[in-house]
Amino acid sequence: MQNPNINTYIEKNKDRFLNELFELLRIPSVSADPKYKADVIKTAVCVKEKLVAAGADKVEICETAGYPIVYGEKIIDAKLPTVLVYGHYDVQPADPIELWTSGPFEPVIKKTDLHPEGAIFARGSCDDKGQMYMHVKAFELMMQTNSLPCNVKFMIEGEEEVGSSNLATFVKQNKEKLKADVIVISDTGIIANNIPSITVGLRGLSYVEVEVTGPNRDLHSGLYGGAVANPINILCEMIAKMKDDKNHITIPGFYDDVEILTAEERAEMAKAPFSLDEYKKALDLSDIHGEDGYSTNERNSIRPTLDVNGIWGGYQGEGAKTVIASKAYAKISMRLVPHQDSEKIMKIFGDYFKSIAPKSVKVKVTPHHGGEPVVTPSTSVAYKAASMAMETTFGKKPVPVRSGGSIPIVAMFKSELGLDSVLMGFGLDSDAIHSPNEHYGVFNYFKGIETIPYFYKNFAEMSK
């Protein structure tokens, strides 16, 4: 049942809700790049102030070995259930900057085909400042309308885009403080603005950087070409060897632990609304590409991957330089599915990569962050509370879906705090997160603020 107070409050504060988010978006909190360090910290301070203003108690900036975690809470009655909100205030790098049609840190509302009422264009607008801030504003709404039905805790971190390296330590050291009944995270999406969905599965991640060294210095390709190992050619050959002609990954043991879905489960998945033509059109793809024997939706959700996320070596400037580079580099990530283990995959990747290197080069493999795949239960009270909340605000029951993305901390929350997470996000796949021109629908932002109070209400009532 709809609660008119919610919509009235949102309507009255619409401009302020947008302006406050814009304020956050203007700070370039790129956690991957040390040159933004001061900005990342400034963003944490800003989040702290916003939580205080919304009515949270005990708001503090918790130092870690890396960027701080902002914590805040509102305990109205120790006997009531507690919702722990997780979000992150850091963002992906903005490059390639030249492809943005407006400044990545100059938020502006522009209309798009999928967002006729406008979308907020800025790095982090969807991932995750916009989605995280919906929770702060929904909390303010419940406080101001005297409708907060349970306790709430906020844990907003600043290292999600670089692997949440210090979050596990924080969680381990603060189990009492973080005690709750459920975690709610808005860092995922819905199928479409008229097809709500809730994410029930996430892929894991192993991310590595590789370096291939040939000669000890750059060489003239005329004088040496043909007679020494060219590390760029070799790196390409090694990367090519990691997949066979059916696009299966060739690392021995890579598929050993992969969950095999039944024919029934795959048939169920295939019912999700999806148009291959529209998919190809939206990305201007002449053809799709992936592992033999699986559909597009299976390839990006229930199957593991190996993607080169970056490659570089030799001369990249204008014109022609006839050089054999001394070194070539690549950043490679593997998305994992249940029940693959990110550390095991990292190890067998490294072993295999070294084993296929010719003797003429030296190889270095550096692990970056990893994370475990998860499937969250769609039978829990929390899932039902979220599903009912969305049904109330969208007028349609949401579809449970598996996402191809990774939120590695979901598995960690389960193991450290014993808590399931509800992945109730409001973004669209087309929002270009991690890409130039990231945006977040104005509709989606306010729909999130509207939906969250229903989730609290349902969860509090169903937990009785």
Next chain:
Amino acid sequence: MQNPNINTYIEKNKDRFLNELFELLRIPSVSADPKYKADVIKTAVCVKEKLVAAGADKVEICETAGYPIVYGEKIIDAKLPTVLVYGHYDVQPADPIELWTSGPFEPVIKKTDLHPEGAIFARGSCDDKGQMYMHVKAFELMMQTNSLPCNVKFMIEGEEEVGSSNLATFVKQNKEKLKADVIVISDTGIIANNIPSITVGLRGLSYVEVEVTGPNRDLHSGLYGGAVANPINILCEMIAKMKDDKNHITIPGFYDDVEILTAEERAEMAKAPFSLDEYKKALDLSDIHGEDGYSTNERNSIRPTLDVNGIWGGYQGEGAKTVIASKAYAKISMRLVPHQDSEKIMKIFGDYFKSIAPKSVKVKVTPHHGGEPVVTPSTSVAYKAASMAMETTFGKKPVPVRSGGSIPIVAMFKSELGLDSVLMGFGLDSDAIHSPNEHYGVFNYFKGIETIPYFYKNFAEMSK
């Protein structure tokens, strides 16, 4: 027979000869990068002034559609033979700049293992400002000691490092002005400072840039990974496909026109002094690498190559970014041997590259410059004059060698002017041309200035 006047004059002017070269080296005449345009032109003006000062007549800066050509001459008697000196005043880009131990455009003399009397460290010190300027100073020496035995013409261009795109037009339009009996070029090397050699063969070059496009924008590797073509992975696979497991190039027709040397010719080549252990040690190679069935010296001289000179795509910054790039790029060069044709190779490369692209990507191939392979006759008067000159100054008869490098204009001079070139260079393979820390031995610089006047004398006498 040694001429004491030569050594006396060099000894007396040693410091000035070095300082004048330093002046040239301080101007960053990088022809590949438009941001150095003013510097490239400044270098042309500097070369002009030096030619005038050395005693040349009719010195002028000849405009072309690109960077100008500096021309000058000294005609002492129309009946005497004429030597045409070719050199270039432009240089390769200096990057990766962080690997230079001193500024690339701040020349300084430092001792090295192979240059115990010091070497000049600077971009262009060997390739080709240092070698070109030896000719200017040798000319000054002959003028000042009244020993110029024939006519001389200078043609010093500024686009050698970007394919000499406008030189052919200049040559075609100035056949009368450039009329000569031989061309002499110092843009190659000797085997070692105690093993003189003259280059009698050069490889040709086809240089292309390729672009592979997958989706129309960068994508989140979680949401899309596995389901769309990753242009970096695809580019790697395509590059890998260009060679088989014996390191033969797989482009259909690539070897069709390759000159096959007889067993005798190969046996003769194998006599050139060469230590594989020292080669590996100098480059810190754990193993050599190349086409099956050929020695290192054959691989880098009589066999064609395919080398990636640069590759880039996706995220190259600090840390990890989980992105599927929209585009990936590579610069690829092929060194050619007689009787391959650079345009034909460019074409079959493009055809093949496009043919092996999966339907899921779009491919663009852009040709950069090319040049034809050449073999210059070691039986000519000019070769003998150069050989005798080197024998006089080194005390040892030089070895004729085939180089793996390319000086595409040699074939063009032959076809347009009907002139053979004598490739009498004084650099060492270890001089790191096209690499960080390029240098040129002080010994080599002065040995060049000393040798050139003997070449003129021998050539004038033998041409009578």
